[in-house]
Amino acid sequence: DTAVSQTPKYLVTQMGNDKSIKCEQNLGHDTMYWYKQDSKKFLKIMFSYNNKELIINETVPNRFSPKSPDKAHLNLHINSLELGDSAVYFCASSQDFSLEETQYFGPGTRLLVL
Amino acid sequence: AQSVTQPDIHITVSEGASLELRCNYSYGATPYLFWYVQSPGQGLQLLLKYFSGDTLVQGIKGFEAEFKRSQSSFNLRKPSVHWSDAAEYFCAVGAKAAGNKLTFGGGTRVLVKP
Numbered sequence: 001d002t003a004v005s006q007t008p009k010y011l012v013t014q015m016g017n018d019k020s021i022k023c024e025q026n027l028g029h030d031t032m033y034w035y036k037q038d039s040k041k042f043l044k045i046m047f048s049y050n051n052k053e054l055i056i057n058e059t060v061p062n063r064f065s066p067k068s069p070d071k072a073h074l075n076l077h078i079n080s081l082e083l084g085d086s087a088v089y090f091c092a093s094s095q096d097f098s099l100e101e102t103q104y105f106g107p108g109t110r111l112l113v114l
Numbered sequence: 115a116q117s118v119t120q121p122d123i124h125i126t127v128s129e130g131a132s133l134e135l136r137c138n139y140s141y142g143a144t145p146y147l148f149w150y151v152q153s154p155g156q157g158l159q160l161l162l163k164y165f166s167g168d169t170l171v172q173g174i175k176g177f178e179a180e181f182k183r184s185q186s187s188f189n190l191r192k193p194s195v196h197w198s199d200a201a202e203y204f205c206a207v208g209a210k211a212a213g214n215k216l217t218f219g220g221g222t223r224v225l226v227k228p
Contacts, residue, residue, distance in 0.1 A: 004157070041202060043158075043218040056215060090157055099146040099208045100165060103216070105157030 003027050004106035006091050012112045013081055021076045021109045023091030031055075032074035033092040033103065034066060043090070049074055050097040081113045116141040118207050118219035126225040127195050135190040135222050137205030141212075147188040148206040148216065149179055158204065164188065175199070200226040 004025045013019055025032065033056070034046040047066045048056035054066070063079040078085060088108045094101040117140045127133050139145060146165050150158040162173025169181040179190045188205060205219040 041221045043204065043221075045215050048215075056213065058215075092157075097214055099210065099214050099216075102160050102163070103158075105150075105159070107155070107157045 120219035
């Protein structure tokens with residue numbers, strides 16, 4: 001009964017490929033997030049959805065496209081993968097889009113672009 | 115813009131000894147402050163958070179943190195470290211005026227010696 005789950009856990013692919021990462025939360029939360037953690041462990045927000053609407057869209061290349069088919073899912077599609085996309089991508093969710101609410105993180109997806 | 119600095123990249127502590135992790139933030143008003151822990155290969159877990167009120171905050175796993183406005187600091191402490199506390203610790207700051215986004219520090223890796 002994992003709260004926030006991500007698939008796949010590991011992803012190794014070639015430059016130029018297109019790949020997707022899936023995230024699901026079973027907490028009944030309204031808000032979901034994507035974070036990127038680089039090789040130096042810096043964690044940075046990429047996107048946030050609240051009730052399936054995009055509310056945070058940081059300076060991210062438009063090769064990255066989030067999609068939220070419903071409140072429980074937030075997927076991340078990446079086109080034309082580049083070496084610099086190698087990182088750990090974390091999905092998170094919170095009850096709503098307020099700082100008082102705890103963000104619950106998934107286990108991460110380790111993406112390696114060769 | 116808000117920012118967070120964790121001056122110590124690595125800290126090694128003996129089991130049973132006390133631990134203090136430093137966090138300094140930069141933001142004009144009183145921010146929302148958080149400490150997260152990331153065990154190897156895992157997602158982030160919230161240890162504690164501060165919004166307002168008592169500046170000494172108690173969290174899970176025996177951790178506490180103290181908000182000091184005059185020093186723009188939010189240091190994390192534990193009186194007696196257990197081997198299971200070996201992990202990466204992240205301080206984060208958020209503010210409603212900054213769009214409710216969390217900004218994370220670079221992390222401090224804690225190693226516990228037997």
